[in-house]
Amino acid sequence: MQKRTGPVTSNLAEEEREQLCALLGNVELTLLYKASVHEYQAAVFHQRCDNKGPTLLVAYNSSGYIFGGYTSVDYAQSEKYISDREAFLFSFQGKNPVYSKVNSGNYARYDDAGMPNFGQQLTFCNGNGEVVYNEGGKSYSFNAKRLYGNDTELTECEVYKVKEKCHIWGRQEKEKPWRNIRWTSIRRDELMEMIRNYKPLVTSVRRARILMIGPVGAGKSSFFNSINSIFTGHVTHKAMSGSAGTSLTTQFRTYTVNDGRGGKPLPFVLCDTMGLEEQSGAGLDIEDISSILQGHVPDRYKFNPTAPFQPDKQKASRPASLQEKIHCVVYVIDATKISLMSSKIEEKLSSIRRKVNSLGIAQIVLMTKVDEACPLVEENLQSLYASSYIKSKVQEVSSRLGVPVSCVLPVKNYSQELELDLNCDVLLLTALQQMLNFADDYLDDADQMEDNVF
Template identity: 35%
Template sequence: MEVTPRLTWNEEKSLQKLLGNVSLRLLYKSSVHGNSFGTMLNKCSCQGSTILMVYLPNNVFGIFVLESYPEMSEHLKKPTTSFLLSFQKNKIMEMTAAFFNSTVDLIDNKLRFNFSQVQYVLLRSNTQNIFIPRLLGEKLGLTYDFKSQYTEYEVFRVEGMKDEPGYINRIAGATPHRDSLLAELRAYRPYADLVSEIRILLLGPVGSGKSSFFNSVKSIFRGHLTRQAIVGSDISTITEKYRIYSIKDEKDGKSLPFMLCDSMGLNEKDGVGLCVDDIPHILKGCMPDRYQFNQKPITPKHPTFITSPSLNHRIHCVAYVFDINSIDNLSFQMLAKVKQVQKEVLKCGVSQVALLTKVNNCNGVLQDNFLQMSESMIYKSQVRDVNMMLGIPKSNILVVENYASEREMDPLQDILILSALKQMTRAADDFLEDLPLETDAIAGMFQLCMRCQLPGSRHLAQTGIADSLFETLLPFMFCLLSLRASN
């Protein structure tokens, strides 16, 4: 009779994605084969890589073992590489930051995985209890010594594991590196506090992945997949409005200091898609959120046209978005349209990056340290083509795989998306740092007056830096008078 595993389809798919598209074969199920650890080890030893899944009332706890379980005759003292993970509500919550060289002890009815002299995971078959110490529990998102009673456990053989050197260590290092990028972006502040948040404009052909990139960034900071922006197809554009998206951090619910601006897709035909004459208005901050695009460019007569945009309203970085698999097939007309758009961007002096989406293998893009592109990356020719086409340095040509049809999040995928966003913030800071001195000074006055909450500062925020000299300097004069009075 076939034994049905308790591991859910979603959990199995998450494990397969985590371990590199492996297959799982059920070797042992305690509710069927018995709760004896001795029997389990006799059946599961010398089976290669395995994963032990322990089913608890509110989550599932797993111990992955790279090498085979040792035979009983070896007294279970052979070191093996292991890592821990947990599921909650059919979703991987956390994985430990590094692997452990562990040994396995079987004493009476106790199965113990020893990671150090004081750190271990203990299972008791007679009481069906599991113990996870505080340090390991914190790495799994737990804040206390975790003791619970399990209902059953299963052991799976992991088939199809890659035998490449360092592959497993790479998987283990992905989650802490992703968390480091998240922390860095959460702590980001625009250059010299000249603006409260930077604005990144996404431009590219229809179906290149502009809206999907915003959805992917938002998903990472929310901690689960979300699709706020409607995604277009390769044939027609779905985005018909100019959207300025803020991103809220699930950690504290506050908006992060960067915004992604989504536009209508570029089309190689004249009069179709985003109007090139709209580009200067977008870059200068004159176009309002939710503006409905049409075949004619926006004019100052439009009721919502922003006549005196501030530095906050302006675009600080432009990201040209392309499907990496279609770079070689860009038509002459589309290339001419992109160059026409770039001419307007360069005229405004805005920083530029290129975002290449829809890669097929995240694992092959970055080096093992996740900091540089791999020398063996299969997309090097596309990166070179974009470099020659737009003149953008290769360090500013970013490769990602957006979340599209996935049901679960992937740390390697997150790393590429967050690394791209990080490079965009750096490009925006370069733009802010390169502003003319008078613009820099005025923006600094504005920030100082806003912090002091002085009369006239709100007026400056509404009118922007393009107002008359008297209107611009008035808040700063108030600030100087107040500082003198306080002294």
């Protein structure tokens, strides 16, 4: 095709652009490459798109399909297989884009001097031509008919630079925060003292039991480590945590936190679970959660994703005491991945919520990694409740999980830090205090129900 002159304009309609930006988060798209203008040539593509950071490829075919892929890793002609857990393929199904993320353990693309490919499975502008080529493979699970109608003839191919919108702190500073919080050492000390002095409403319960549930890598174990760090006085890593593709937590763990080194246990227990995974037969089993909620699963029980927990017959014959049951459930969600949460994970969380609701247990969402989600917050954690982007993420997770906005608590866990930080402490302790309040709400209701029975 001959190179055309004239202004380079996007083929994306405004509604489609908004939908893609919503899928990626708080971003803006800048057109780098348009095949009909810059030629269907690999050399030109790389000249315009190499080393530009995250990019979104949008292709159009003669059947009217709009589809493509996203990668967060630079094009650089490195001749290497690229791992990119953020990569995905998408296609508009009606007004909304449906996506397929890179499969766990597979590479996202091969970074060579040719035209862009995803997992060497789907190549756009193959052979410098106006076609898409599907070689098949294991990197992405998609149906060619659904993705692009089996029509390989392209009418256009565009590549956009994906850049996170950065709010200007000076402007937002003048706005009224959407939540009020005191970022002071006095407030931190007040929260620590309230937690130390907490006593469950029901005298038969010595410690509130808080269950952490969430996808792999969301920060469940890191939250315990962070709370433990605050009361220990230095950053600790007692629970295994990290960013592996599969859950590092393989056992059901109940963690107590001591009030300082050698101090007495504080009046709460944080219960850690195996991470939720998309695939069936992987990650935490939904039936195991039911057993945990009702107090049947012992500490250090090793999860088996293919076989749910079977309680001891003698123990199963009697109901667990209120002390053994879960009093508050906390869903831990990564703020950077809310828009990319798969339908399978969302369905699993919905199933869990229905079970928790049926038992009347209080529920909270802990939204982690807020600093990674918003540059404004990364620069200054105290700007958290002045960030319109974080507010939008709180509203989004509220809508997707079906919990009130007031029950979504943004936090930053300790992950890379070597020293404690006042602002992190205030956020984390505020969240923990709210969990204890919610646990009391459940205990109060449960105690009244038992009184009515007798």
